[in-house]
Amino acid sequence: MAKERAQNLIKQLHDAVVKMDEEASAQLSKTILAEGIDANRAITEGLTAAMSKVGELYTNQEYWVPELLLCSDALYAALDILKPEVKVEEADIKGQIVLGVVEGDMHDIGKNLVKVMLDAAGWTVHDLGRDVQLERFVEEQQRTNADIVALSALMTTSMLAMPKVIQMMKARDPNVAVMVGGAPLTREIASSYGADGYAKTAVDAVAEAVKLLKPREIK
């Protein structure tokens, strides 16, 4: 009975995120904790699965960015309640990633959506924000020992900062993977810049990050 109840609540949490219901998502998270259901399980089976579904709906052009934003609000309403209750040894952490929009570029909606998808998938995200000075990416990677650095740009002009960050990063530690994304980028340009990975959309970013992490040891 308790098992069914837990499954049912997690399913409701999943649906609240997919249906963009922030209030329900927060309330269900409180109920889940109050009933002693494992927070980590609620996150992986409820929230991660929900954002995976949301990504699918976006890819299939049933959801668009406005819907993704409201789903992310519902996601964070739940994560804010559940995450502090996850025991460190149980956390399903995929890896660490430093994320930011490069210097000269104020457009961060794409980067924010990448953060949402990574957060939901269990990554530890160090978000530097937008218009980030190039050396800040290197410093933050050094500070956190993150596995991946992800760079975003919307403008063709700011895109030109990416090869410089990649060069600086590789000079310091050639083992750190760098992935890039943003409207003017293509896989060809990413490759010419020396990036290890490229994601066309926020939804693709998680799969690309996992791919980059695979050959490495999860820290």
Place this chain on the structure above:
Amino acid sequence: MKPDRTTSRERIDALLAGRTTDHVPLYPFMLGFCTKNVGYPLATAYSDPQKSFAAQLWTQEQYGFDWGPIYGYASYGTWEFGGQVKMPEGGYEQAPSHVSFPVQTEEDIDRLSLPDVKTAGFLPLAMEFSRLQAEHGTAITLVLGSSFTIAGNMCPVEILYRWMLRKPELVHRLLRLATAHIIDTVKYWADIFGAEQVIPQIWEPLANNDIISPKQFEHFILPYLQESSASILGTGIKHIFYHICGQQNLNLPYWSQVSMGNPGICSVGSEIEIGTAIKHLGDKAIIAGNIAPHILLTGRPQQVYDLCKNAIEAGKKAPRGFMLMSGCETPPDTPPYNIYMMRKAIDDSDCY
């Protein structure tokens, strides 16, 4: 360059009048490239009408561009409604960007009022620029955003997109103000220069189908485009230039329902094939486009040349005419030889 048989002005006049031109006109969408080209700081493209105009005019002469200097940027609306923008600086910025928005909360909308078109934000600079356009006999191209893009510059786009689903009435209030502002501004320009001389440019970068759905376009954008177009054409203005920026293939059936003048002008990004633009808009508008800015910036000259030749070939089928143009603003650091490739592709095309 192959010698021209007509002047640039004659070529553009012929295109707008529906007559044959001696070759495909080349439209320069490259403010920052021009200022850098003549040794001015990038910011002067937007902050200094005199230098911006001179830089574009000189670069026009150098490369044989057909359309004259233009003046504007995509973040239009923030400053005019009471927010702040900053001019581009450093090595990686391209155009003015937001510093603070006039609207962050629902209550902020109550405090908004229609800007005075004679004094608000960028408009005095734009007026100074248009006086130079008039003085030099080039087209007076007042650049504005669409109602939706202006609304997205009045408040952060993430708020706007959320309100579209949660509080659509707030979005409509912003759209109504933006539409009234567009109409006010265009009427002011028409009063000063004469309606027949003014070709408003309406840029629409925020309606990208990677972001919003065609249904959202139909609900939030189309009615305001139709309203502003009708009012603009009602002043006696003959042509409206729409820049349909980015991935908007799914919106094209709606764009075809917008009046643009006779003919209108529609520029499209590399995400929209010229043939597709002609199919939806070719009967009512001159089609311009669609050379990818990132290819201009990073591509080899031959790649740029081939893209341009293909675009010109496709553009031949446009019943109201075609202009070769970058799909969005040409990056300031574009290799100059790639710009020459655009002109060379025109010279090498046996179009007319």
